[in-house]
Amino acid sequence: MILRELLTHLPKAVASGNLDQVAKTVTADSRKVKPGSVFVAIRGDEADGHKFIESALEKGAVAIVAEKAPAADYKEKAVWIHAAETRKVLGVVAAAIAGDPSSQLKVVGVTGTNGKTTTTFLLHHIMQTVWMRAGLLGTIKVDNGLEVKEATHTTPSAEVMQSELATMLENGCRGVAMEASSHGIAQSRTDAVKFDAAVFTNLSQDHLDYHGSMEAYYEVKKSLFAGLAQQTGKKKPIAVINYDDRFGEKLVKELGDDVSVVTYGMGAHCDYKISKIRQSVRGTEFQLDNRGKSFLVRTPLIGRFNVYNTLAAIAGASAVGIKARDAVKALTEAPQVPGRMEIVGVREGATVFVDYAHTPDALENACATLRDLEPNKLITVFGCGGDRDALKRPLMGEAASEGSDLCLITSDNPRSEDPEAIIKQIEAGMKNKAYRAIVDRQEAIRTAVNVAAKGDIVLIAGKGHEAYQQFADETVDFDDRKIARWALRDKPVAAPPKETFQKKDSFKRDRYQDEKPERREGEKPEYQRPEKYGERRVGEQRGDDRRGDRRDQRSGDKRDFRGGDRRDDRRGDRRDNGGRRFEGRDRDDRK
Numbered sequence: 045m046i047l048r049e050l051l052t053h054l055p056k057a058v059a060s061g062n063l064d065q066v067a068k069t070v071t072a073d074s075r076k077v078k079p080g081s082v083f084v085a086i087r088g089d090e091a092d093g094h095k096f097i098e099s100a101l102e103k104g105a106v107a108i109v110a111e112k113a114p115a116a117d118y119k120e121k122a123v124w125i126h127a128a129e130t131r132k133v134l135g136v137v138a139a140a141i142a143g144d145p146s147s148q149l150k151v152v153g154v155t156g157t158n159g160k161t162t163t164t165f166l167l168h169h170i171m172q173t174v175w176m177r178a179g180l181l182g183t184i185k186v187d188n189g190l191e192v193k194e195a196t197h198t199t200p201s202a203e204v205m206q207s208e209l210a211t212m213l214e215n216g217c218r219g220v221a222m223e224a225s226s227h228g229i230a231q232s233r234t235d236a237v238k239f240d241a242a243v244f245t246n247l248s249q250d251h252l253d254y255h256g257s258m259e260a261y262y263e264v265k266k267s268l269f270a271g272l273a274q275q276t277g278k279k280k281p282i283a284v285i286n287y288d289d290r291f292g293e294k295l296v297k298e299l300g301d302d303v304s305v306v307t308y309g310m311g312a313h314c315d316y317k318i319s320k321i322r323q324s325v326r327g328t329e330f331q332l333d334n335r336g337k338s339f340l341v342r343t344p345l346i347g348r349f350n351v352y353n354t355l356a357a358i359a360g361a362s363a364v365g366i367k368a369r370d371a372v373k374a375l376t377e378a379p380q381v382p383g384r385m386e387i388v389g390v391r392e393g394a395t396v397f398v399d400y401a402h403t404p405d406a407l408e409n410a411c412a413t414l415r416d417l418e419p420n421k422l423i424t425v426f427g428c429g430g431d432r433d434a435l436k437r438p439l440m441g442e443a444a445s446e447g448s449d450l451c452l453i454t455s456d457n458p459r460s461e462d463p464e465a466i467i468k469q470i471e472a473g474m475k476n477k478a479y480r481a482i483v484d485r486q487e488a489i490r491t492a493v494n495v496a497a498k499g500d501i502v503l504i505a506g507k508g509h510e511a512y513q514q515f516a517d518e519t520v521d522f523d524d525r526k527i528a529r530w531a532l533r534d535k536p537v538a539a540p541p542k543e544t545f546q547k548k549d550s551f552k553r554d555r556y557q558d559e560k561p562e563r564r565e566g567e568k569p570e571y572q573r574p575e576k577y578g579e580r581r582v583g584e585q586r587g588d589d590r591r592g593d594r595r596d597q598r599s600g601d602k603r604d605f606r607g608g609d610r611r612d613d614r615r616g617d618r619r620d621n622g623g624r625r626f627e628g629r630d631r632d633d634r635k
């Protein structure tokens with residue numbers, strides 16, 4: 045795009061230099077500048093992009109966008125564009141260079157503290173089923189319709205996002221389901237995206253390290269919806285809002301008439317109303333009432349909160365013209381969202397789930413969901429990430445201890461923090477003494493699996509699909525699901541004596557801290573850190589190592605409600621809520 049044309053998108057900017065040159069790409073990172081790039085200098089939390097202007101010029105930037113005018117001795121090596129709020133300008137320039145792809149795609153953005161990834165996966169599945177080709181952009185992966193890549197961020201920077209959207213359009217996608225994280229909204233990554241609909245799943249405590257208060261966090265989420273009214277070029281966008289959520293209700297009240305609002309929830313006045321929920325370990329079914337029509341929705345997903353995610357996906361799909369009937373049909377074969385309430389195995393009648401609950405609300409819901417399956421005991425393994433909201437730590441302790449019979453507090457991604465110090469902050473919130481602290485996550489998982497007896501459920505929470513663990517000095521390969529499978533494989537054949545875990549007092553940290561889990565003579569050897577886990581990924585940093593699961597979820601990982609699980613190790617006993625106890629079943633081939 046010729047710079048002169050680009051400037052028509054920036055009416056308030058002041059430019060100097062030869063505007064008849066071609067702008068090929070745009071970036072806010074001097075390290076990614078190539079000849080012909082526009083470099084946008086952004087004042088960030090850690091660095092000031094203006095300091096890298098020289099470096100961008102040396103690499104051949106054709107134009108510099110900055111919040112200040114050029115110095116008097118500036119040699120006009122490149123066009124200088126002086127503008128306010130360069131973060132916002134980045135989005136506008138990126139959209140213009142990419143050909144404004146979101147104006148030609150049906151775009152649904154999903155925001156909220158929990159449920160974004162799940163809802164976008166469901167929505168993407170519906171879009172793919174009905175439209176053949178659709179894009180997905182979020183925490184786990186970017187699917188451009190033809191290829192799947194690991195994601196680095198939940199909501200990538202504006203230039204990455206606009207280029208991904210352009211590829212989706214080129215690849216024949218009709219629409220895209222994308223997550224809008226609060227960081228992404230606050231940093232204007234989503235500003236230049238033209239949404240057809242935006243979904244609000246819920247709001248509860250998280251990210252207070254970044255936003256400062258719940259009110260400020262809410263205001264950021266709200267700005268996505270308020271922004272819909274300012275959008276041009278698309279017919280009136282639709283705000284799809286969870287009306288059972290306190291902040292969702294507030295949002296509905298506060299949005300003006302210039303945004304169309306559609307609500308979902310249990311309340312009689314909701315546009316998409318849920319009732320008659322029935323859950324089992326194989327899936328969930330419920331009644332959906334919408335515009336005088338009733339549907340029986342059946343999905344293989346487990347958990348009451350997934351009823352909300354399912355409904356959000358149906359309402360989001362309807363907002364872009366997909367018939368509710370078609371969405372409901374597609375959801376009978378909804379995909380297993382990696383690491384979200386995923387059954388990883390059953391052994392000796394004990395079932396192990398991996399879930400991504402990493403907020404107090406999510407942990408409370410995850411425990412409640414598994415409690416609904418009426419296990420003998422619910423054993424929860426969890427920790428809290430370092431360098432992130434510290435205020436949620438005792439609250440997660442409280443949620444887990446209230447929802448479980450036994451907790452194993454361990455490390456999540458400690459990042460630059462001391463893992464033991466994080467654990468202490470979690471312990472401050474524990475409501476009972478039925479817990480042990482085991483800093484090593486692998487050890488904690490193995491202990492939980494070993495102590496689980498017939499009819500028990502083990503919940504391994506917090507890291508879900510993540511395939512790594514981040515420490516101050518290194519990032520190592522680590523996958524809860526793999527570790528849990530190995531631990532299940534090595535689990536002693538007979539469950540440990542019941543009395544070991546009967547007395548809640550017996551889980552006091554000091555008593556068990558250094559003990560190794562029991563193993564009987566002649567049984568399988570002591571668990572070794574597998575070779576593969578010896579490989580270090582030294583030096584990888586935050587954004588770069590937020591790696592998702594490499595598997596392409598479109599192939600081979602679908603769960604069919606009607607046919608039951610395709611993976612045979614997901615077979616728990618199918619029970620409804622009729623008061624019977626949950627009992628997992630063993631895979632025969634493990635014996």
Ligand SMILES: CC(=O)N[C@H]1[C@@H](OP(=O)(O)OP(=O)(O)OC[C@H]2O[C@@H](n3ccc(=O)[nH]c3=O)[C@H](O)[C@@H]2O)O[C@H](CO)[C@@H](O)[C@@H]1O[C@H](C)C(=O)N[C@@H](C)C(=O)N[C@H](CCC(=O)O)C(=O)O
Pocket residue numbers: 072073074075085086087088089090091092093096196197198199200201202225226227228231586587588
């Ligand atoms: C706190 C935060 O969100 N930071 C993000 C932000 O960084 P920043 O704007 O503060 O950038 P900075 O590092 O201070 O640098 C300022 C500018 O100088 C530039 N620079 C820097 C160094 C250099 O050599 N040359 C150069 O040009 C940088 O590219 C940047 O433009 O913008 C960067 C580019 O888009 C992001 O990579 C970075 O994400 C960091 C790595 C991160 O960890 N973010 C997490 C917290 C995040 O965004 N998470 C959300 C999910 C949260 C949720 O669950 O809801 C997400 O959407 O992924």
Ligand SMILES: Nc1ncnc2c1ncn2[C@@H]1O[C@H](COP(=O)(O)OP(=O)(O)OP(=O)(O)O)[C@@H](O)[C@H]1O
Pocket residue numbers: 156157158159160161162163183198223225245246349350352353383384385399400401402405406407409410508
């Ligand atoms: N609608 C919901 N309400 C409450 N908790 C939920 C909901 N959906 C999912 N959860 C819980 O939150 C966890 C994370 O879900 P998911 O990955 O879909 O959320 P997310 O918003 O994308 O999270 P992140 O911001 O970290 O990417 C799940 O593993 C589950 O425990």
Ligand SMILES: N[C@H](CCC[C@H](N)C(=O)O)C(=O)O
Pocket residue numbers: 198402428429430432456457506507510
């Ligand atoms: N999107 C979330 C992911 C948290 C996952 C958890 N495993 C952790 O590292 O805290 C965040 O950035 O807060």
Ligand SMILES: [Mg+2]
Pocket residue numbers: 160161162182183184198223
């Ligand atoms: Mg997500």
